[in-house]
Amino acid sequence: MPSPRVIAITGASAGIGRATALRLARDGASVVVSALRGDRLHALVRDIEAAGGRALAVVADVTREEDMQRLVRQTVERFDRLDVMICNAGFGVEGSLNQIAHDHMRQLLDVNYLGTFNAAREALAVFRQQGAGHLLFVSSIAGKRGVAQMGAYAATKFAQVGLAECLRAELSGSDIHVSVVLPVSTDTEFHVVMREVCGVASRARGPRQTAEQVADAIARGIARPAPEIYPYRAARGLVLLNAIAPAWCDRFVKRFGRRVEPPI
Numbered sequence: 001m002p003s004p005r006v007i008a009i010t011g012a013s014a015g016i017g018r019a020t021a022l023r024l025a026r027d028g029a030s031v032v033v034s035a036l037r038g039d040r041l042h043a044l045v046r047d048i049e050a051a052g053g054r055a056l057a058v059v060a061d062v063t064r065e066e067d068m069q070r071l072v073r074q075t076v077e078r079f080d081r082l083d084v085m086i087c088n089a090g091f092g093v094e095g096s097l098n099q100i101a102h103d104h105m106r107q108l109l110d111v112n113y114l115g116t117f118n119a120a121r122e123a124l125a126v127f128r129q130q131g132a133g134h135l136l137f138v139s140s141i142a143g144k145r146g147v148a149q150m151g152a153y154a155a156t157k158f159a160q161v162g163l164a165e166c167l168r169a170e171l172s173g174s175d176i177h178v179s180v181v182l183p184v185s186t187d188t189e190f191h192v193v194m195r196e197v198c199g200v201a202s203r204a205r206g207p208r209q210t211a212e213q214v215a216d217a218i219a220r221g222i223a224r225p226a227p228e229i230y231p232y233r234a235a236r237g238l239v240l241l242n243a244i245a246p247a248w249c250d251r252f253v254k255r256f257g258r259r260v261e262p263p264i
Helices: 015-026 038-050 065-079 102-130 151-171 190-198 211-223 235-244 246-254
Strands: 006-010 030-035 054-059 084-087 133-138 176-181 202-204 258-260
Touching: 006 015, 006 065, 006 102, 015 030, 015 038, 015 054, 015 211, 030 038, 030 065, 038 054, 054 065, 065 102, 084 102, 102 133, 102 151, 102 176, 133 151, 133 211, 151 176, 176 211, 235 246
Parallel strands: 006 030, 006 084, 030 054, 084 133, 133 176
Antiparallel strands: 202 258
8 A cells, every 4th residue: 555645835824725735634645734824834733633644834934945945854854755845835916017016026026936946946856866756836827827917926926837837848757747736716815915915905806716626626636647737627718718819818807807905
């Protein structure tokens, strides 16, 4: 009988990360959860262990190379290996180009892109030694087709997709897989964090999904690795439409622009 997978997840204290940890632990994986909010991580570990699973909390900042080194090191020390790294940590801000503060753009790049880069880089070193492994980047459908007022966020998500594509080419033919997860708008704390960071929050119009639905798609993508994972399957059509008729797609996505929420 094969050993349970050992899976590390960044940004696991809430939303997609937390839902994915619970789902994968339920499936029998040993889960290492990482984020900045230690109280939430330890509560998550207690929930997993109470249900009979195995878990470890590592409080770490994805923007710090040494923290991601520690995440991978502690994972291997505890479970002897690392099979899957899910690069999930991220957030968004709303506004057109002239409205986005330089500091907010820098934060987006540091967390969404460099956070993915740092976690993937450390995991990949272990995967190369093992001869096998799986990187998953939790991006967004905005990483394949941008929408109005979300250019800063979408740019970091496009960067994740580009990194994944390059890594797939480099690792083609090996037993190291790279997948990018492309959710549509998901019911999480996304808009709450947006307000905390920049004082303005918005919600997307159009299709929505739950964090649990994304977690289910990620679980399927781990069981059967694929280059791209669409938790909301119809979103594939948007990518195709953008490829064959981008100008028409510009008009189409305009109806799904984000609705700014009033101040609290």
